[in-house]
Amino acid sequence: MSDQAFVTLATNDNYAKGAMVLGQSLRNHSTTRKLVVLIGPHVAEPCRDALHSVFDEVIMVDVMDSCDAANLALMKRPDLGVTITKLHCWTLVQYSKCVFMDADTLVLSNIDELFEREELSAAPDPGWPDCFNSGVFVFRPSKETHEELLKFCAEKGSFDGGDQGVLNSYFNTWATADISKHLPFIYNLSSIAIYSYLPAFKQYGHDAKVVHFLGKVKPWNYSYDAQRGEVRGHSVSPDPCQMHPNYLLQWWQLYAASVLPLMQKAYGDAPFSSGFVNQSSPVRARRVGVNEKQNGVGWGRCSAGEVGSFQAVCGNGPVHSPQQMVGVESISQVSFKQLALALSAFQGELHQDAREQDQFPPPPSQRVSSEERKQRWEAGQIDYLGDDSFSNIEQKLNSFLK
Template sequence: MTKAYITLLTDESYLAGALTLAAALRHHGTIHKLVILLTHEALSSDSIDLVHEAYDEIVPIDESLIQAPLEGVLSKLGRAELSVTYSKFLLWNQTQYDQLIYLDSDTLPLTNLDELFVEYSGASANQIVASPDSGWPDIFNSGVLVLKPSTTVFEDLLASATTTESFDGADQGLLNEFFNVASAGKNWIRLPFLYNVTPNLGQHYQYLPAFTRFFKDIKLLHFFGKVKPWHLRDIVSSDTANFHHLWWALFNKHFSDPKVRARLLQRAPGEGYKLRFEKYTNTWDEPVPGPQELAALPQLEEQEDEIPSVFPWEQREHVAPTRVFNSFKSSGPAETQRVHSKADSDLRKNIESLSLVKIGSKKPSSLLKNYHFSEEGSFNPDQAFEEVSKIPLQFLSKQNKKNSK
């Protein structure tokens, strides 16, 4: 039996996801072919070259692209980009394969998934294998599917698209309607949630204790929603709570070339670029008026009234200082003398009156007691230095005399 993994790429915005998905499948050692349904006209030649390097087979779908009614997608989901998801119906037209595992390009396998080919090999073309959707577990999420291609089922899906309204405006709503008709022999086989975990912890309800308990058993992460890991600039700025760092770890490992990274991480303009805003300017950005313009402006009358206080410290009572330091008084054109306060004057007199005088005791009890400060005479720095320098010699002489005794 011919088996393959298959995904869908219809524009540049999901290129980084599609290439990282292929890298993840090969990283985990799959033995099966990697196939991609590709819209060539929506991608540049450089992007197509990257896709050729990553996938074993490319199936062009430019002329057979199937889109959902845009009005339905906008009214139900508010996301026009999902109108192209009806192209998933082309999966059942790939009859060159006996069995396919379809993965959205925003999914990240965390382990080898080849076991699914064996476990669900007995499912018929009228059955679809998929995990329950975390938002409403009674329906399945169409991001991960195990299926058997069939021309009959493909034609029935096309016919159903013209007669049945998708309850969400996209492929997931219509596929759930199609494969939940037991009377027609079509049914959904539940795949464990571990194979399609949608960890939007910050936006939707999540059973956190169970998430923590079974995290090590998760087989695949599905980054559904508008914000994808590659929309963020790097692993540092990525949302760890949504496990974007796991996607970035694999992306950084397999895409280290700066030119390739720059191409993959470039973002297409969002819907906001269509909006038109009135341009505003700042007052400080306006041209400075010249002398003529200033003269033409009406002159403001001088205000004689005191400007009212605004800040709290402006409202405090101002008290005149009672003591002034460092004031100066000139006694002549060539001389300036400082006028000190009484405390400063007294301190200066006390310092100048100090002098170092030797005590005439022949046997001082202590070398340091040979000297004391006196208010008589004046202070001589040279004499003081000479006397103090003798202290160590006198101390050594005293010690020698003790030792000789």
């Protein structure tokens, strides 16, 4: 279908990596539609070259900022301002219908059936289900709609400072007008929802078609130990357990098998952040900062040993082949006991870091109500050493599995 396309947006090199993983996941699942990426001027030339290897069209757009600092500050997400650039997707009038997908999404199976939906079709937002989440939506490109959206932004702004507020205000009948425009949650499964309603994830998670890595910390903010087949967390992550370990590992495997070779070819001998842990890094999975260029984070060109160690673990076949995926099972086979163990490992890391960095014990935590604790959990404010410790989480998980 040459007149229909999947569209994504990359305003910098990190989101370009995410866009390439998304694009490759669509190709791995045999999409018949075109792939288009909108990029900002801050995407480096080598990244643009790599994007051309995955996408049918790479289109430069001006990065717009909502300039709504007050609303963004309330959300503690000042990085969302430039996402208003997403509105440029309505200018792609060479296509009759498109599906927009954020660069922090990952496709788990063929989703071409989304093109049977009409504008504006989207899945509910887990934080406020009467709003749709703008990470995945079906739309019809139109210069008229684009002009109206820009005018709407100028006159009314955005209630959250980003594109989701604008789009929900503009398409304000989504919640009640036409149920057929409500995409099932499996087309935009968020990590937040997985941990806020575990029984539903256990029941329906195996049908997920798109996973959305919501939140400030993205898959590319972590690092990857190819030799061990492990994803290592950065200290910038306040809520690492919200990123489902199997999905996160799948993202890194796809990046290593299909995207990293494109980056190496594009950059040549020039340095770039591979995200791989160096061979000489310590055995313990220490947490490292985003801007650290040493202590185990693979900056610069990946060595042949790093790529070779990945191939030794994962094999040379398609990354989506079940026989060659390292530790990635179908969700129906995922053990919640294993999930609890993963949380236990992170808790152990916190204890170790605490011993290294602070000799003074933390003050005793104040008891909070069940409702307040739930709100903190959904906001990513998780008390790993208190009420949300491994033993308490394991006890709760076991109660669901009985």
